[in-house]
Amino acid sequence: MDYASSAPTDRGVLRVMRKAESEIFANPGSLHHPAVLAKKAVEESRIKIANVLGAHKDEIIFTGSGTESNNLAVLGITSYVRHRKPMSDIGSFIPHIISSNIEHSSILEALKILEKEGVEVSLVSVDADGFIDHKEIKKLLKSNTVLVSIMYANNEIGTIQSIREIAKEIRHFKRLDIKNPKRSDLSVYPLFHTDATQAMNYLPINVEKLGVDLMTWNGPKIYGPKGIGGLYVRRNTPIAPIMGGGGQEFGLRAGTENVPAIIGFAKALEIAEKVKEKEVKRLTSLRDYFLLRFDLNNWSKAVLNGSIINRLPNNLNITISGIESELLVIELDAKGIYVSSKSACKNYETDESTESYVIEVLRKASGSKVQADGIRFSLGRDTKKEDIDHVIKSLKKILNKLKKWYID
Numbered sequence: 001m002d003y004a005s006s007a008p009t010d011r012g013v014l015r016v017m018r019k020a021e022s023e024i025f026a027n028p029g030s031l032h033h034p035a036v037l038a039k040k041a042v043e044e045s046r047i048k049i050a051n052v053l054g055a056h057k058d059e060i061i062f063t064g065s066g067t068e069s070n071n072l073a074v075l076g077i078t079s080y081v082r083h084r085k086p087m088s089d090i091g092s093f094i095p096h097i098i099s100s101n102i103e104h105s106s107i108l109e110a111l112k113i114l115e116k117e118g119v120e121v122s123l124v125s126v127d128a129d130g131f132i133d134h135k136e137i138k139k140l141l142k143s144n145t146v147l148v149s150i151m152y153a154n155n156e157i158g159t160i161q162s163i164r165e166i167a168k169e170i171r172h173f174k175r176l177d178i179k180n181p182k183r184s185d186l187s188v189y190p191l192f193h194t195d196a197t198q199a200m201n202y203l204p205i206n207v208e209k210l211g212v213d214l215m216t217w218n219g220p221k222i223y224g225p226k227g228i229g230g231l232y233v234r235r236n237t238p239i240a241p242i243m244g245g246g247g248q249e250f251g252l253r254a255g256t257e258n259v260p261a262i263i264g265f266a267k268a269l270e271i272a273e274k275v276k277e278k279e280v281k282r283l284t285s286l287r288d289y290f291l292l293r294f295d296l297n298n299w300s301k302a303v304l305n306g307s308i309i310n311r312l313p314n315n316l317n318i319t320i321s322g323i324e325s326e327l328l329v330i331e332l333d334a335k336g337i338y339v340s341s342k343s344a345c346k347n348y349e350t351d352e353s354t355e356s357y358v359i360e361v362l363r364k365a366s367g368s369k370v371q372a373d374g375i376r377f378s379l380g381r382d383t384k385k386e387d388i389d390h391v392i393k394s395l396k397k398i399l400n401k402l403k404k405w406y407i408d
Contacts, residue, residue, distance in 0.1 A: 003380030045266035054206035066218035067106035069231035128366035129307035130159035152199035157306030158315025167211025224268030
């Protein structure tokens with residue numbers, strides 16, 4: 001019940017990777033025949049991914065993770081505009097970035113770095129369901145805005161954002177502001193980036209229809225290999241690399257290409273797109289069945305975090321006030337049921353907080369004093385109805401055991 005953290009690698013993906021590992025051993029940057037074969041395999045994978053996304057092959061950048069892709073998008077765009085020469089007509093320019101207060105930590109931490117360097121950052125607040133009003137983005141746009149970064153679907157609560165509407169606001173702002181003399185050197189901005197890591201399995205991902213300039217995703221979330229990520233970068237987007245090296249990936253991501261992982265990455269995305277419609281229907285039905293069986297009304301202090309309407313089909317995040325989420329994770333684990341509390345990417349924090357900043361934002365938006373603590377159940381391709389029955393039965397037993405100490 002923790003597919004949102006990492007999914008098992010698809011068997012079809014494993015097959016093509018094993019074949020690649022035994023047959024394609026050369027460095028794609030060399031000139032001999034084995035290297036040419038490796039380079040060809042990388043480019044064929046790039047084309048496959050581009051076809052799924054409705055993109056050009058030279059717009060697909062391979063990275064080591066979704067976190068790296070997010071950092072390349074945020075830091076790379078900002079670095080380019082801050083160090084570009086000449087910029088005589090805009091003087092001492094201070095870039096402005098817009099994001100949200102429930103973004104993945106890889107975005108929020110990158111923004112903290114930029115703020116320390118003098119970059120202006122605005123975080124739009126979400127409502128009690130974790131949803132962003134695209135009109136709030138419109139209010140924050142201004143002449144020095146270079147990037148808007150809003151995640152497609154939240155990793156903890158599964159809330160789906162109106163990416164197309166946000167893209168429209170950005171395009172409209174560009175049209176209105178294009179004659180501003182202060183922006184003569186900045187007419188391409190603001191650029192729009194979305195972290196689609198959780199969305200790839202379930203939502204439309206055609207980049208042209210979404211209206212995005214940059215889009216992040218990774219391997220483990222789409223039943224692909226670990227240690228591989230992707231960043232779509234629209235042609236002619238002004239972006240700089242964030243690390244030095246051999247100039248691979250069109251000069252944006254240095255390092256010898258991980259050929260087997262890239263091949264597996266492309267295969268995983270093709271499979272995800274092929275089964276998407278069927279899986280969305282199946283998982284939506286299982287998710288709703290979970291809610292029906294658990295019946296929040298039977299538990300006076302149980303709350304569903306996020307909207308049930310604008311939500312990923314495989315996501316349920318529930319707070320049971322008075323019971324720490326980490327205790328529930330341990331109790332469920334003892335019964336062979338594996339779930340998450342806050343994002344797995346936040347478990348290496350140096351502070352000792354067990355609360356989720358995403359749930360905390362929702363509680364503040366609603367005016368609730370309920371703890372900022374939640375359990376995320378995330379379903380996947382192997383989840384069956386009998387699994388839901390087992391989870392509900394076990395969860396009810398655990399809650400009945402704990403409620404005399406915690407809830408009452």
